[in-house]
Amino acid sequence: MDVDIASHWGTVADTLHDVVLVVDPQGRIVRINRAGEELTGYRNDQLAGQSCRVLNCTGCKIIGQGSGVDYCGLFRAGEVRSKRCTITNRAGEPVVVLKRASVLKDEQGNITGAVETLTDLTELHAKEREITQLRRSLRSEDGFEGLVGSSPAMTSLYRLIDTVAQSDYPVLIQGASGTGKELAALAIHRRGPRADKPYVKVNCAALNPNLLESELFGHVKGSFTGADRDRVGRFEAAEGGDILLDEIGEIPPATQIKLLRVLQEKEIERVGENRPRRVNVRILAATNRDLPELVRRGAFREDLYYRLDVVPVQMPTLAERREDLPLLVEHFMAQAAAKSGKEITGMSPEAFGLLEAYPWPGNVRELRHAVEYACVLCPGGLITAEYLPPKLRQAEPAAPPAAGPAGKRHTQRQELLEALRRAGGNKSKAAEMLGVCRATVWNRINRLGIDCERDL
Incomplete structure (x- = not known):
């Protein structure tokens, strides 16, 4: 038995979870289904005959004055494909929806109206906002693009990174091993105008001279034994973005000359090829070597050094920022605990x-x-001295640093106690007052030897 779908349109539309809205050629609402009534707060009879503009949809493209074909871009374009926009419900509240629309035509091709479907994205939008806020919170906990510390040395470094990130000049990042040079280079990339372009890293000390040249500049087929095809180098792969040349002090003299040409002419030549290729890449160089000393010994070209040293960034040692030790320990404990799944509550005094x-x-x-x-050795709970590496338990004490850690420790203890007292012992509220997460408060309570029952 055949069913006349047209005569049952209202019933069919009312079974759908998505909003179905039909308008005439003048943009007046003809019909809205039950889901539309629930989403907008209007009954069908309240909307019928009104301009669709009553919903204040941000996805509508206005092309002129009047109504319908002379007013709405939908009638000119013929359709709208999956466009996220916002409508306003009867209570005046914004509702995020996914809009799809198409014009309706008769057999002669004349426009008879349009049909729109609106998918409610309210819950999805709320979850996206939660995720965004969580990511911001995690980035905050991770410090400045992964660099952790609030000492004067680090705050100065953050300001410098933000400044040099906006320039297009080469950046030379210098510092002792383990100070975070790679993190600083990545921060410069992420905070600069090339952030959406490639970021390529090359460890210059990990490759022999022949491989390094091919790795940086690429090669053509047959240029050396084993070169069975053309190969794009790292400079070409980084086109438009940034390239980090780590351990720049280790590159051989022949490669230094070619690198100088890149800096001067913005050109490279693949190994085995004599055709120059233009490249648009900013060079970030990092080293723990004393480059001026290498220049004096003739191991590093002076002209290359001055080309790279346009914007120098010096990474502070941990000895120069010992006041950051508590933050760093808490940060690394939280990371290690998250990886292992253990309940690490802190570190003993x-x-x-x-x-x-x-x-x-x-x-x-x-x-x-x-x-x-x-964290690997500790089964859970408080990390005590027995779980630290043997070299720490056997080492001679370091010379007292100028920062005065004992005084800072006392100050931090007093600040935490004050926050806990004001919060009535509530760790979450105390964490909010101090601008840290709840786990950090627990870590500090254990590390600073605070007994909440005794000291509050």
């Missing part, structure tokens, strides 16, 4: 005292490894 006394010649990298080691 005795264990933290050993961290404070150690000189950290390997800087932040060595500290991270020490905290990870302790």
